[in-house]
Every structure is written in structure tokens, then in C-alpha cells.
Amino acid sequence: MTTTTDIVAKLWGLCNVLRDDGVTYNEYVTELTYLLFLKMLAEVPDQNGVLRENRLPENYRWGILAKREGVDQLDYYKAMLLDLGKAKDGLVAAIFTDAQTRLRKPTNLKALTSNIDQLDWFSAREEGLGNLYEGLLEKNAADKKSGAGQYFTPRPLIDCIVRLMQPQPGEVVQDPAAGTAGFLVAADRYIKDHTDDLYKLSPEQAHFQRNNAFVGGELVPDTHRLCMMNLLLHGVEGGVVNIDTLSPDGAGLPKADLILTNPPFGTKKGGGRPTRSDFSVTADTSNKQLAFVEHIVRALKPGGRAAVVVPDNVLFEDNTGRRLRTWLMELCGLHTILRLPTGIFYAQGVKTNVLFFQRGKTDKGNTSAVWVYDMRANMPAFGKTRPLTVADFASFETAYGSDPNGSAERKDQGEDSRWRMFTREAISARNDNLDIAWLRDTEAEAEEALTEPEDIAAAIIGHLKAALEEIEALSEEIEPDSVEEAATIAEAAE
Structure with a gap:
């Protein structure tokens, strides 16, 4: 999408204006987003053809802001942000709660509003303003100075996971660590692509998709704000709440048919433990990735499915980690593990995997075999000069098969291949260690030798x-x- 790419580059260039006004890299997108969101509301119609800015009070619209000049414009903008945080429209209020500008120079605000107005909004509407906004979020995540990569999962990986998990109309899709809503937006796009933009659904079904299908939690307030804006620009009404999923608030998230997530890695601040009364396996650990796995299992409906990105230690850690894996394989059918290559996340040394599993109808013996695809050994060094692409996942998707729960016919391709099957008994013999590798990484060995x-x-x-x-x-x-x-x-x- 050439126009979208060009506009994203121009918008990112406007960040130099913000830097000149003392705005830090971490505040770039949040500051620019306030203005961009107001402009987009004036450009985006809802499903009935009514511009979405009708959700705003009549005295707080983009057109009024853009026409003002000097100190009057800056004062109006400050009052606008403050009052929109108290708007009667709940979603608008959630997006602008505690919003405030870091801009101090009226000339810089005018430069931003003028430049935004001059962009090719007609072409951007044709390509999709939601896609434009996602492009800006991706640009921010790719910028190492912004520190936003921790909230961003590579789009090719998200799209691969969504294609395999096949979200369906009528299902509740949850992301308990939603970030900027990448997984939820991709799931929504997948459903719209298969329903002629929801027109094949009944009015009741379409209403459910727009208002109730997508749920989740996000801990960081500014990230939650970006998440809500991203969803709204894609025609999804909220659904993600500003909570700590590992607190009692997380237990209140609706049960899900499908969970797609890349939860944060590391430990809770101060070594604190989850405060969920319903947690048993991970109640005594401060390890967030282990606790999120317990949440996901408990949040799935019987028969529900999940795909979750986890670091290697979830596969091999002893004590709580081992208890969690054993418990997971009892309650769920853990049918597939994708060993991801290094270098695809913001921290180059982080080794990650995707776990694919289905919640059982009972709580015993649901895992009979685990299929492992090694996409890590002897792979290119991914990064800026060799980005991850959709094509990189083609062989894995073929091996995975057409059934989202891993029930399609599969064939172990042997020790020299990337795709192998391990029985539950074989895994038990490994003390339920799922960090399974068999291919020699010749490049790594050559350097070590x-x-x-x-x-x-x-x-x-x-x-x-x-x-x-x-x-x-x-x-x-x-x-x-x-x-x-x-x-x-x-x-x-x-």
C-alpha cells in the first residue's frame, strides 16, 4: 500500500517537530495519536455511513481545532483533551482519560495540524485508515529508541497464527495482554475477509462482531489508549480494559473460544506474585509468562483453543514450570509447538516459541502427542536487513494442516527435517521438558568451533x-x- 507507507513516513517525520518541543521518543506516538485520531474520526464513517466524529461533542471537532491559530489553538487543544476525557461516550472517555499534551510552543501545534491536513486522506481512506494507524504503530515499535517493541508482535507472525487458528463469527476472541491490539485486529480482519465485511451475517451477528466478539486486558494506560484507538479505527467497539490480568480483575474477563496473545516476559515488579484467588499452579511465582499461561488455560471455554507466544524457559524451567506444563498437558491438548527464530523481537537474544493447544472437555489426559516445528536452527539472521516475512512461515503452515486444533493428517518427516512428533510417553521420559531440539545448527557450531x-x-x-x-x-x-x-x-x- 504505497499511499499508506508514504503517509506513515510523513507522520513519523512530524515527530521531529515534537522532539523540538521537548517530547521524548516514548511520548511520540501518544502525542501524535491524539491529533491523528481526531483527524481520522473526521474521515472515517461507521457502518451506517455516519462520520465517527459525531461521537465527539460538537464544540470539539478536528475542523475547529485546525482553523485556530497561536496561543488560542494551544489553549483550545488543552481544554479539548481534558473535556474529552469526561465525554458521555464511554469509548471516547476511555481513550482520552488523563490525556494531556506535552506541546509548549503554539507554532509546533500549528505545524502538526497543518501537515496532517495536507496528507492524501482520499487515498488513505481507500486503503484503510485503520491500516494507516497500524503502520504508525509498527513504525514506532521498529524504532529502537521508542522502546515500544515490547508491545509489538511481528505482523507476519500474527497473520500466520490467525490463519492457522481460523477465528469464526460468533466466537469470543481474547487477548489478555493486548498491547496495541495486533492480534485482535488481525482476527477481526480475518473474519471480515470471510464474511464480505460482515455483510453475509445477520444484523444480530454483525452487531456481536462489532461490540462483543473481541475482549482483553492491557496494563499500561498509554498502550491501552493506542489499543482502543486501533480497534475503533477498525470498526471494533472497545472490549479491551485497562487492567492487570494477573490481578483479580483478570478473572472477570469473559471466557473465550479463542485466545491469541504474546504476554509480557519477566517478573512482576518487586518480585510480586499474581493476586488471583483462582490460581493454584503459579500462585507462588513472580514469573509473569508462567502465570499468563495459567490464566489462558482457565479462561478458555471447554473445547476452546489458544495460540500463545512464550520464551524458552516456559518449556524447560523446573519446579513451577514443570508443574505448569504437566497441568497444561492434562487439561489441554498441547498439539503443536513452533520454535521461532531469534532476532524477530525487540530483544535480539530472546528465544521464543508458539504453543498451540485446545482446552479439553475433561481435565485428564488431553495431550497424546506433541508436534514440534523447528524454525530456529539454520535460519537466517532476522533483523532490519532481513525482516521476517509471510513466506517464512509457508512450510510450517503446510505441515500444520487445515484443522485449527491440529487434527489434520500429519506426517513425521524424520530427524533431518524441521517437523517431528513426540508422544506423551516420550515427553514424560524427559520429565515433561518441552524444549525439544534435534537439528544441528551448523552455523552456530561453526562459530563455536x-x-x-x-x-x-x-x-x-x-x-x-x-x-x-x-x-x-x-x-x-x-x-x-x-x-x-x-x-x-x-x-x-x-
Whole structure:
């Protein structure tokens, strides 16, 4: 989508205006989003053809804001944000709660509103303003200075998971760690693509899809704000609440037919434990990823399915980790594990997997075999110069099959392949350790085997050259001085 890409680049360029007014990288998208959202509401009609800005009070619309000048415009904007946080429309109020501008110079606000008005909104509407907004979120996540990558799952991975899990009209889809709503938006898009934008559904079914189908929680207030805006621009009315899912509030989320999520990794602040009275397996741990897995199992309806991104330690950690895996495989059919390549998330060293499982109708013996696809060994080094693409998942999707619950006919392709099956008995013999790898990673072994000084030096130079290529690819997004300095360091090391 050329127009969308161009507009995203121009919008991101406006962040230089914000930086000149003392706005930090972490505040970039939130600040720009207030203005962009108001403009988009003036451009986006609802399902009845009525512009969505009708949800705003008549005295607080984009057209009024954009026409004002100087200090009057800045004062009006500050009052606008404050009053919209108290709006009668619940979704508008949720989006603008505690909203405030960091802008101090009236000339900068005018520069932003003027530049936003001059964008090619006609073409953007044709391509989808929701897609434009997602592009801005993705741009923010890709910018290492923003720190937003922790809230962003690569789109090719999300789309692969959604295609395999096949969300259906009428199902409740939950993301308990929603971030900016990437999974929920992709699930909504999948359903719309298969229902002629919901026109094949009855009015009651279409209403459910817009208002009740997508639910979740997001802990960080500013991220929750971005999430709500993203959903609304895609025609979804709320559904994600600003809560800590590992607190008692999380137990109140509706039971789900499908859960899609990439929960946060690490421990709760201060080493605190989940405060959920319904937790038993992970009640004594501060490990968030283990606790989120327990939430997901408990939040699924009988027969419900889930796909969840987890770090490697969930597969091999002893004590609580082992108890959780054993419990999971009893209550659910854990049918597939995808070992993801490194370098696809904001923290390059994080090793991750996707667990695919179905909640059983009973609480005993639901896992009979686990299929593992190794997409990690002997894979390219993913990053800026080699981004993850949809094509990278094609072989896995073929092996997975057409049934979302892993019941399609599958064939173990042997020790030299990426796709193998392990019986429940074989896993029990491993003390329920699911960190299963069998392929030799020849690239990694080759580097580890280097002993001669000249070979080691050559390997180091190769890494430095690759790093320099990464720096050059980023040169348009970071200051020229930083590029020159990095290049000088690389040349000196070489």
C-alpha cells in the first residue's frame, strides 16, 4: 500500500517537530495519536455511513481545532483533551482519560495540524485508515529508541497464527495482554475477509462482531489508549480494559473460544506474585509468562483453543514450570509447538516459541502427542536487513494442516527435517521438558568451533560488517553523527 507507507513516513517525520518541543521518543506516538485520531474520526464513517466524529461533542471537532491559530489553538487543544476525557461516550472517555499534551510552543501545534491536513486522506481512506494507524504503530515499535517493541508482535507472525487458528463469527476472541491490539485486529480482519465485511451475517451477528466478539486486558494506560484507538479505527467497539490480568480483575474477563496473545516476559515488579484467588499452579511465582499461561488455560471455554507466544524457559524451567506444563498437558491438548527464530523481537537474544493447544472437555489426559516445528536452527539472521516475512512461515503452515486444533493428517518427516512428533510417553521420559531440539545448527557450531586466531578475527570482522549494514539501513532514522560514529568504531575494530 504505497499511499499508506508514504503517509506513515510523513507522520513519523512530524515527530521531529515534537522532539523540538521537548517530547521524548516514548511520548511520540501518544502525542501524535491524539491529533491523528481526531483527524481520522473526521474521515472515517461507521457502518451506517455516519462520520465517527459525531461521537465527539460538537464544540470539539478536528475542523475547529485546525482553523485556530497561536496561543488560542494551544489553549483550545488543552481544554479539548481534558473535556474529552469526561465525554458521555464511554469509548471516547476511555481513550482520552488523563490525556494531556506535552506541546509548549503554539507554532509546533500549528505545524502538526497543518501537515496532517495536507496528507492524501482520499487515498488513505481507500486503503484503510485503520491500516494507516497500524503502520504508525509498527513504525514506532521498529524504532529502537521508542522502546515500544515490547508491545509489538511481528505482523507476519500474527497473520500466520490467525490463519492457522481460523477465528469464526460468533466466537469470543481474547487477548489478555493486548498491547496495541495486533492480534485482535488481525482476527477481526480475518473474519471480515470471510464474511464480505460482515455483510453475509445477520444484523444480530454483525452487531456481536462489532461490540462483543473481541475482549482483553492491557496494563499500561498509554498502550491501552493506542489499543482502543486501533480497534475503533477498525470498526471494533472497545472490549479491551485497562487492567492487570494477573490481578483479580483478570478473572472477570469473559471466557473465550479463542485466545491469541504474546504476554509480557519477566517478573512482576518487586518480585510480586499474581493476586488471583483462582490460581493454584503459579500462585507462588513472580514469573509473569508462567502465570499468563495459567490464566489462558482457565479462561478458555471447554473445547476452546489458544495460540500463545512464550520464551524458552516456559518449556524447560523446573519446579513451577514443570508443574505448569504437566497441568497444561492434562487439561489441554498441547498439539503443536513452533520454535521461532531469534532476532524477530525487540530483544535480539530472546528465544521464543508458539504453543498451540485446545482446552479439553475433561481435565485428564488431553495431550497424546506433541508436534514440534523447528524454525530456529539454520535460519537466517532476522533483523532490519532481513525482516521476517509471510513466506517464512509457508512450510510450517503446510505441515500444520487445515484443522485449527491440529487434527489434520500429519506426517513425521524424520530427524533431518524441521517437523517431528513426540508422544506423551516420550515427553514424560524427559520429565515433561518441552524444549525439544534435534537439528544441528551448523552455523552456530561453526562459530563455536573456531580455534585459530585468524579464523576468529575473520568471524569478528564478518559480524562487524553485518552490524555496519544494519547501521546503514537505519541511517534515515537516526542522527547523522551517530551513524558516522558507529562507522568509525566499526572501521577501527576491523
